[in-house]
Amino acid sequence: MADLPAVQRTERTDGIVRRQRGRTALTSLVAAALMTAAATACGGPFQDLGPLPPRFSGPPLTADAVVSEMTSVLAAEGITVARQPSEVLGRCTERLMGRHAPGTVDSALRAAVERARSEHGWQAGPDLGNGALTLTKGNWTALTALPAPDPGQGVESLVIVSLTCVDGGSPAATTPSAPAPTSS
Incomplete structure (x- = not known):
């Protein structure tokens, strides 16, 4: 390009730049068209499926x-527990604590979980890995x-x-309400 006159070099450089810009613009248009086609093909109109199902079934x-x-x-499995105070504001939680013989605690807890499922209607909860047992019933989860x-x-x-309450129960709901005063 060094042996071309200055005017021809400028015109040649301008031509190269214009072609590059043209290719870039064409590539951008093709990409936009492909994205639009993909969005309209894959993302049909939203369909209203109604309200979400409740997080638990039955009464709270x-x-x-x-x-x-x-x-x-x-x-029933030989594990004696005591209810611990649960004064967590805005949350419905309970905790049972106790002690058991170390040699049989594992089998006693597993048997208690099976008893809760077979005799009291508790369901298996989410699998949290080894060493954790979970149950659900109504609006409660036991871990x-x-x-x-x-x-x-x-x-x-x-x-x-x-024990954690999912919905529909507040700590105030666990205590019986006082009778309404009567007028004399």
């Missing part, structure tokens, strides 16, 4: 009923972790069952 269960049921299921195999010489294994 009270905390007292769930705690009583889980306590009796665990007691317990299998304790460590050997907590130490002469120490009983700690058993914790966490």
Whole structure:
């Protein structure tokens, strides 16, 4: 290009630049057309499927009923637990804590879970991996972790069952309401 006059070099450079811009513009148009075609082919109009199903079926269960049921299921397998205070604002949670012999705690917890499923209508909850057992019933989820195999010489294994309310129950709903005052 060095042996061409300056005017021809400028015209030649302008031509190259214009062709590159033209290719870029054409490529952009093709890409936009392909994206539009893909969007219209894959993304048909939205279809209204109605309201979402409820997160649980049946009437909401009270905390007292769930705690009583889980306590009796665990007691049937020899695990004695006590209800811990649950003063978490805005959440419906309960916790049962107790101790059990380390050699049999694993089998006792598994048997309690099976008893809750077979005799009380609890369903298997989400699989959280090894060492966690979950159950669901109505608006409640129960979660317990299998304790460590050997907590130490002469120490009983700690058993914790966490109960969480999904919907429809507040801590205030677990206490009976006071009768309305009567006028005399």
